[in-house]
Amino acid sequence: MRPSPSRLLNILVPIKRAVDYAVKIRVNPQQTGIDTNVKHSMNPFDEIAVEEAVRLRDRLKTEVKQIKTVSIGPPKSLDVLRQALAMGADSAIHVEVPESSPAPEPLAVAKALQAIIAREKEPVDMVILGKQAIDDDSGVTGQMLAGLLGWSQATFASKVEVDVSKGEVTVTREIDGGGEEIRCKLPVIITTDLRLNEPRYASLPNIMKAKKKPVEKLNAEALGVDFTPQLKTLKISEPPKRVGGGKVTSVQELVAKLKEAGITAV
């Protein structure tokens, strides 16, 4: 199923609706979860993924055949799909999960994505997704998907260059102390890091156009996957409250306090 060199690119961008990063997270009194009745938006890393796909099309023009976005989540996930469509994706798939169900875990998500890729009429050449979602911070979906499919993976991307004719992609990865450049054969899984790009605003005409773009509705049964959680959440609690500092009146007092706290000169 390797794409022939002359083939045009089909890009799939999985995105997640998550609690907005600017929202202060509050744990519910039962300590079973967080207050979700707050502003949600597209997971920021996924927004970068959408932007990168659209930029690839800006650069490669007609060599990018289509950009499809997919989200697995409750009915309101449609909002983030519409945003991705407004940013420039062509069509969308919404794998609907009932509002009351727990969020699918990374492995189930990876399997669902695998099933979606398998049923696409046009073979997918590239999956671009966020390196992690900011709600559960698991950061494993992309890698699991690459494992399931047996595809190349380029994680934590800060730069992506595609040579469609050679069927190759060169990715600069964020690693400790710098960047690492790797070259992979298509098809490939790319997970995005923060420095890859700065996502665009959705312009009004594009927002209007996005309302008319097709969104296919699917569910777990249709994909033959099981979203039942394999992990049990025991307890969710807030980090300990930060204790305020105190004022000291002299250097001697400061030194005494430091000693008291167990801090000594090296």
Next chain:
Amino acid sequence: MLATASTVVVRRLPTRLRWTTRLASSTPPKFNSVTKEDIAHFSKILPPTSILTTLEPASASPSELEIFNNDWIGRFKGQSTTVLKPKTTEQVSQILKWCNERYIAVVPQGGNTGLVGGSVPLHDELVLSLANMNKVRSFDPVAGILVADAGCILQSLTDYVAPHNHIMPVDLGAKGSCQIGGNVSTNAGGLRLLRYGSLHGTVLGVEVVLPDGTILDQLTTLRKDNTGYDLKQLFIGAEGTLGVVTAVSILTPPAPQASNNVILALPSFNNVQPLFRQVKHHLSEILSAFEFIDRTAYDLAVKHGQGRALESDEVEGAECFVLVETSGGRREHDEEKLSDLLEDLLSAEQPLINTGVLAQNPAQFSSLWALREGVTEAVSKEGKAYKYDISIPLASFQEVVDGTRERLRQKGLLHDKAVKHVLGYGHVGDGNLHLNIVADAFLPEIQDALEPYIYEVVQSLRGSVSAEHGIGAMKTHALPYSKDKASIDLMYKIKKVFDPKGIMNPGKVLE
């Protein structure tokens, strides 16, 4: 610097104002400087930590007093020797009583964030800082009525009422430093005025200390109170010339549950008015801001990195931009309304807008606001700014900006070494235009080209020479352009009633 500031004022004093000066006081009041003896008296009223003075026994160095003596733009520099920071209304009363008897002039000071030199001494007046009066006295979460000391910082009050799902009715760029007493004393406008009205409406009561030490307790928490003259209104916007506001009772509206914003690019300024009508019609109660920035202001904001710019093909052919903000109780409802409006705007046969962008998340929401709010900062980075804060009919906004630019061009002052940009932005919803002239340096010929020209234009439009910044020390000479002789005459009489010796913030509002 002090000399410069006061000579500007004197030089610009229009001849027709001279009669009022005479009327104010046939013999100009001579104020006494603060002396060692006065400090000795103050130390009977206040603890040592509340007295900052460079007089014997000195408790502060002159550099420590700089932040009280200078305004933040650096245009006014006073030479006060003493700053008092009382903690209670009773202390304020005793201080003023003493100063009144001793003919010591007093400058009440809040966060000192004013733009017209109203909160700094012009000579060596005593600075009365309200910073230590910073306690919330009460909050009624049912009625939403907050009673707070004058020195409470606006942001901390916002934080105080937030857990009760309320917000302050006033919001402005200086919220992290400005104090509620100063907000009331200057009748600060700001970003929420369109929605919640001016402080004349939201302030329910004030506690004021008069120059003779009388404590005027008008600190009611009543929405309705038609019993005689509404004295508190006189102190809202009096800039500390009638007395010292020591506490405020203010109505806080319920916090909106959802906010959204959109920036629209307009092909022509002529579209702003019809757009405003259409936006009001569609959004009605959820409209919370309608802000205008012209192309020059937008370009400057982008140039100096204030917020993320729109794509270049989207701004092409845009003469100006409008930022619309909605705040409401239910996200879905607000989004539907906004979406209907945008659809109507885009599908119109002769669209009023070229295009626009709609914030998709709080980060973009802030970024769009930054394009508007960042203009002030961008202007200060670009050069020396002459700032005019005027109220004029909306229809004249562009005409005034263009007219000013044309005048400078005719005078040969529109080039790299003189005036670089003439720009306009502001609160369309309130008819408030910020007209800024960015120059390479402050030059007398630019000043002469701008004044009294701009004031005359404002006068001819029956506008206000100071929409929300106040008069302070900077615009006393311009007052007659907005207020007639009879009005100014009455102002002097009122001043005389409250402050017969004229010790309260002399040289401000009225000359």
